[in-house]
Amino acid sequence: MAAMSLLQRASVTALAALSGRHPGTRLGFGGFLVRGFPKTAAPVRHSGNHGKRLFVIKPSGFYDKRFLSLLRFYILLTGIPVVIGITLINVFIGEAELAEIPEGYIPEHWEYYKHPISRWIARNFYECPEKHYEKTMAVLDIEAEKADLRLKELEVRALMRARGDGPWYQYPTVDKALISHSPKATPDN
Amino acid sequence: MPDNWDKDVYPEPPRRTPAPSPQTSLPNPITYLSKAFDLLVDRPVTLVRDFIDRQHAKNRFYYYHRQFRRVPDITECTEKDVLCMYEAEMQWQRDYKVDQEIVNIIQERMKACQQREGDSYQQNCAQELEQFTQVSKAYQDRYHDLGAHYSARKCLAKQKQRMLKERKAAKEAAAA
Numbered sequence: 001m002a003a004m005s006l007l008q009r010a011s012v013t014a015l016a017a018l019s020g021r022h023p024g025t026r027l028g029f030g031g032f033l034v035r036g037f038p039k040t041a042a043p044v045r046h047s048g049n050h051g052k053r054l055f056v057i058k059p060s061g062f063y064d065k066r067f068l069s070l071l072r073f074y075i076l077l078t079g080i081p082v083v084i085g086i087t088l089i090n091v092f093i094g095e096a097e098l099a100e101i102p103e104g105y106i107p108e109h110w111e112y113y114k115h116p117i118s119r120w121i122a123r124n125f126y127e128c129p130e131k132h133y134e135k136t137m138a139v140l141d142i143e144a145e146k147a148d149l150r151l152k153e154l155e156v157r158a159l160m161r162a163r164g165d166g167p168w169y170q171y172p173t174v175d176k177a178l179i180s181h182s183p184k185a186t187p188d189n
Numbered sequence: 190m191p192d193n194w195d196k197d198v199y200p201e202p203p204r205r206t207p208a209p210s211p212q213t214s215l216p217n218p219i220t221y222l223s224k225a226f227d228l229l230v231d232r233p234v235t236l237v238r239d240f241i242d243r244q245h246a247k248n249r250f251y252y253y254h255r256q257f258r259r260v261p262d263i264t265e266c267t268e269k270d271v272l273c274m275y276e277a278e279m280q281w282q283r284d285y286k287v288d289q290e291i292v293n294i295i296q297e298r299m300k301a302c303q304q305r306e307g308d309s310y311q312q313n314c315a316q317e318l319e320q321f322t323q324v325s326k327a328y329q330d331r332y333h334d335l336g337a338h339y340s341a342r343k344c345l346a347k348q349k350q351r352m353l354k355e356r357k358a359a360k361e362a363a364a365a
Contacts, residue, residue, distance in 0.1 A: 094245035096252035107253050114252050133279070137272055144271040 089116055199301050257283060263341045274341075281341035288328060295324045 093116045101107060109128030110119045160166035211217065260280050266273035299321045302314035311318075330351065335343050 091241050092244050093248070094241070096250050099251035099253060101253045101256065111251070112253055112255055119252075137275055140271045140275055144269065148269070 086117070198298060200305075202305055263345055278341045281344065285332060285339075288332065292324055292328050295321050 095116065096111075096114050096119070098114075108123075109126075109130065110122040113119045113122055156166070157168065160168040209217075257280070260276040261273060263274065263277040263281065266277055295317075299314065299317040302317045303310040306313040331344065331348070332339075335347065
């Protein structure tokens with residue numbers, strides 16, 4: 001503050017010295033400035049705890065702070081209930097224990113998982129792997145049969161066309177009974 | 190695993206802590222530290238764990254390991270039998286996973302042995318080292334270099350190539 005006021009006084013005197021013919025000098029203290037310099041120079045007060053209060057010039061942290069605070073908010077909005085839920089499940093329901101499959105018992109497909117949440121997901125959303133296996137085998141079987149039959153059809157077509165003793169490639173011809181075998185007048189009939 | 194493991198496979202080295210023979214009459218600070226640890230850390234953790242175990246004991250449920258039946262191999266399938274080939278393929282993939290885990294277990298045994306023996310591992314762990322080299326050689330012969338689209342058929346083809354090479358080497362050794 002002392003330095004600032006010194007600077008101001010120095011600048012004013014320099015201005016007055018440099019621009020003696022300038023209209024600014026007649027305007028008095030402050031020159032072209034609208035508000036002018038302060039009329040009184042108050043003694044600078046230094047606080048005992050933090051040192052001198054400074055106006056720190058730094059780039060705006062408003063946008064960064066806002067982004068991080070919003071990020072934290074939206075992550076914790078669902079994060080905290082999820083974490084609380086999982087903790088309660090682990091404490092009160094607990095994981096399954098490993099056991100031998102009893103005689104004559106076929107476990108359901110979700111009973112092969114340990115954690116209760118995995119078991120719930122497998123029970124309600126996933127299909128059992130045996131079903132998937134059988135479905136894949138059914139699809140493979142059908143496709144293999146189709147491929148087989150298509151190849152056979154090609155072979156059969158070729159053979160029937162060549163040999164002519166099958167139901168395909170039979171072309172309708174004129175009825176035999178309509179042919180008259182009687183001798184004709186001219187030879188080219 | 191940390192509480193009860195196979196003591197024959199991973200043996201504990203004999204303890205070598207000497208009997209306490211204090212040279213000074215000052216009290217040992219370690220007793221105070223261990224008592225403080227016991228009071229501040231061990232007891233609360235044990236209480237919480239006991240509470241959790243009591244809650245778990247109220248409703249127990251079990252999980253099982255999948256049992257797969259053995260199906261005919263890829264070598265026993267006729268040529269166009271897609272169903273047999275699919276089942277053999279699935280079985281081969283399961284066996285591949287099992288073999289990977291076997292190699293991991295043998296490797297872990299070797300690592301544990303090395304950690305136990307310290308600098309003298311090369312003579313004391315000879316058995317584990319031998320086992321590991323054999324198992325990894327066999328794994329490499331069977332499964333290595335099958336490519337990204339591996340399958341039981343490609344593994345079988347690799348085995349055929351290996352057998353052809355062996356036969357040729359045997360014939361050359363017999364001729365020479």
